[in-house]
Amino acid sequence: MTVLGFLGVLTLCGLLGHGWAPTLARAEDGRAWRALAALVAGTVTFFLLLAVLDLVGVPWSRLSLVLGTLLVHLGLRSLVKEPVVARPPRRRTGWGTLVALVALAAVGLACLATWGLNPDFIYHWGIKGKRFFLARAFDFDFLALPWSKVRHPDYPNLLPGLFGATGVLAGRFGERGMLLWSALAFGGLLVAARETLLRTSSSFAARATLGGLALAGAAFGIGYFTLGGPDWLIALAPVAAWPAFLGTRSPASDRAVGWIAALAAASKIEGMPLGAFLVGLYFLGRGRERWRALPALLLPTAAVVACWLWGALSWGLFVEQRGGTVSFTHAATLAKTFLTTLTFPEWHRASWIFLALPLLWLPRVTRPIAAVVTLQALFYAYVYLSFPLDTAEQAEYLVRSNGARLAFHLFPAVVVGAGVLLGRLDGGNPEGGHVGPPLRGLEGLS
Amino acid sequence: MSFPSPRPALRLLSRFAAVAALGWLGWGLGVELVRAEAVERKTRLWRMPATVWRFGQRQTELFRDFTLAAGRHVPPGERILFLGPADQPDTDFFGYLWASYHLADRTVVPSSHPQALEICSHVLVFGRKLEGDPRLELVWDDKLGALYRLTNRAAAP
Numbered sequence: 001m002t003v004l005g006f007l008g009v010l011t012l013c014g015l016l017g018h019g020w021a022p023t024l025a026r027a028e029d030g031r032a033w034r035a036l037a038a039l040v041a042g043t044v045t046f047f048l049l050l051a052v053l054d055l056v057g058v059p060w061s062r063l064s065l066v067l068g069t070l071l072v073h074l075g076l077r078s079l080v081k082e083p084v085v086a087r088p089p090r091r092r093t094g095w096g097t098l099v100a101l102v103a104l105a106a107v108g109l110a111c112l113a114t115w116g117l118n119p120d121f122i123y124h125w126g127i128k129g130k131r132f133f134l135a136r137a138f139d140f141d142f143l144a145l146p147w148s149k150v151r152h153p154d155y156p157n158l159l160p161g162l163f164g165a166t167g168v169l170a171g172r173f174g175e176r177g178m179l180l181w182s183a184l185a186f187g188g189l190l191v192a193a194r195e196t197l198l199r200t201s202s203s204f205a206a207r208a209t210l211g212g213l214a215l216a217g218a219a220f221g222i223g224y225f226t227l228g229g230p231d232w233l234i235a236l237a238p239v240a241a242w243p244a245f246l247g248t249r250s251p252a253s254d255r256a257v258g259w260i261a262a263l264a265a266a267s268k269i270e271g272m273p274l275g276a277f278l279v280g281l282y283f284l285g286r287g288r289e290r291w292r293a294l295p296a297l298l299l300p301t302a303a304v305v306a307c308w309l310w311g312a313l314s315w316g317l318f319v320e321q322r323g324g325t326v327s328f329t330h331a332a333t334l335a336k337t338f339l340t341t342l343t344f345p346e347w348h349r350a351s352w353i354f355l356a357l358p359l360l361w362l363p364r365v366t367r368p369i370a371a372v373v374t375l376q377a378l379f380y381a382y383v384y385l386s387f388p389l390d391t392a393e394q395a396e397y398l399v400r401s402n403g404a405r406l407a408f409h410l411f412p413a414v415v416v417g418a419g420v421l422l423g424r425l426d427g428g429n430p431e432g433g434h435v436g437p438p439l440r441g442l443e444g445l446s
Numbered sequence: 447m448s449f450p451s452p453r454p455a456l457r458l459l460s461r462f463a464a465v466a467a468l469g470w471l472g473w474g475l476g477v478e479l480v481r482a483e484a485v486e487r488k489t490r491l492w493r494m495p496a497t498v499w500r501f502g503q504r505q506t507e508l509f510r511d512f513t514l515a516a517g518r519h520v521p522p523g524e525r526i527l528f529l530g531p532a533d534q535p536d537t538d539f540f541g542y543l544w545a546s547y548h549l550a551d552r553t554v555v556p557s558s559h560p561q562a563l564e565i566c567s568h569v570l571v572f573g574r575k576l577e578g579d580p581r582l583e584l585v586w587d588d589k590l591g592a593l594y595r596l597t598n599r600a601a602a603p
Binding site: 222426 | 456457460461464465467468470471472473474475477478479481482483499500501502543544546547550551553555556558559
């Protein structure tokens with residue numbers, strides 16, 4: 001039954017995305033990526049709708065969710081007057097897509113069988129979703145309880161909100177339907193990777209990389225118990241945004257990056273800097289039009305952050321112990337343990353791909369994503385180095401508990417980048433992997 | 447930066463490496479699926495520390511049945527204090543997290559909360575029994591633990 005609830009919420013998100021779709025498409029964008037960008041916009045809009053219903057005191061119900069979605073959809077259809085964009089070009093990945101579908105089916109199976117369920121689903125994300133389902137709203141009273149501090153009450157609530165809405169449409173809360181959100185994010189990740197690879201890599205390299213990413217991502221995702229957690233959404237964001245960095249930068253790609261950054265920001269606290277890096281780097285490379293692009297780039301994230309701050313500040317949810325000064329006392333232990341997490345068996349040595357990260361700075365086509373990955377990795381290093389730690393054992397425990405998960409956020413982007421490099425070795429791409437204007441301000445770094 | 451045209455040998459080598467990597471990763475996915483399925487069937491993990499409890503294991507299913515059965519004796523909205531085994535602080539903490547997930551329509555309070563005895567109406571004890579405390583009235587008993595009603599909260603320390 002909760003699977004039907006998932007399909008119901010997905011339909012509502014798709015409907016909202018359909019309203020945004022004409023504003024997000026460029027002539028060179030493929031059909032699947034256009035649909036992904038629209039779904040991302042629709043999902044973030046649905047999250048904002050949940051927040052607005054909460055704000056005006058309307059409980060989430062089948063009627064309020066469907067009616068609210070229809071109203072917003074009709075509003076978008078009447079307001080959005082974008083010209084019809086040319087039919088998307090046909091590009092094929094052949095057996096690469098087949099391998100990706102097999103891996104996606106494996107993740108779908110794991111979700112339906114509730115294998116690989118993230119322990120944090122029980123501790124944080126799932127319990128929040130369950131409480132939101134029971135309260136028919138974002139249950140900030142629950143998050144504000146003194147003993148809820150262990151549940152990261154100050155995190156943004158996109159995923160628990162989707163869980164709650166899934167339960168509302170299904171009429172009950174169950175794990176199967178909730179886990180399918182991870183499978184959907186994985187599917188979106190593969191769609192975005194396929195789009196980038198088809199436009200920048202050779203035919204063989206595109207197929208091999210897409211297949212490799214799908215197999216490695218599925219193996220790690222299931223084996224490391226990540227299903228039902230928000231890490232898939234964070235991993236999706238940089239890969240989903242990459243096609244917008246390719247080709248002609250236009251108001252459509254501005255909006256796509258804006259929505260994808262908002263998705264990252266709404267997913268988890270780590271997604272906030274990631275969204276900022278995506279917007280900032282895209283903005284730097286936008287050329288003369290950059291200031292005109294700024295509202296489209298910032299507004300979705302600003303709306304998400306406003307919702308987050310409204311809840312967190314009104315209910316006093318911010319947990320102490322965030323940020324701080326950097327200390328290198330345990331830097332060696334932190335670094336050594338992080339490298340150990342890259343050798344965890346669930347990687348099946350696919351994490352070796354991180355060795356290719358410096359090479360991604362070389363070609364112009366991979367440089368923006370190399371910058372995003374590097375900045376996000378530096379942010380994680382800052383978090384580790386500024387965390388209050390008394391002993392080396394504490395430092396080791398800290399990194400062991402989340403190092404592999406943080407690496408997983410960046411893994412798909414690095415794999416796709418490596419696929420682009422492999423394509424150069426394999427004869428290049430017929431479309432030439434055209435990337436927009438140069439990233440001003442970053443040339444000196446390469 | 448432009449790359450030179452690849453030599454045929456290099457091209458062949460890169461293709462061979464990519465296919466080998468695909469085969470390796472496909473094998474890895476198979477291994478993880480078999481492992482994930484095996485987690486479902488594991489029954490000998492009951493003594494595993496609660497830090498590595500995973501959804502679908504026999505032990506967590508028994509724990510779920512235990513908490514849900516106890517929860518049926520507590521009206522919705524009530525607060526329940528969760529107590530794990532006295533000598534296992536991990537089980538006390540993670541057990542609280544699991545119990546509060548299963549009993550989301552009640553409010554489960556961890557034993558670490560200083561006013562827990564004053565604000566809770568019931569005590570759910572896992573892995574042991576509490577005897578001889580005049581404030582506690584046994585409501586439900588099970589081989590995994592017991593549920594008590596707090597009868598004299600004002601007298602709590």
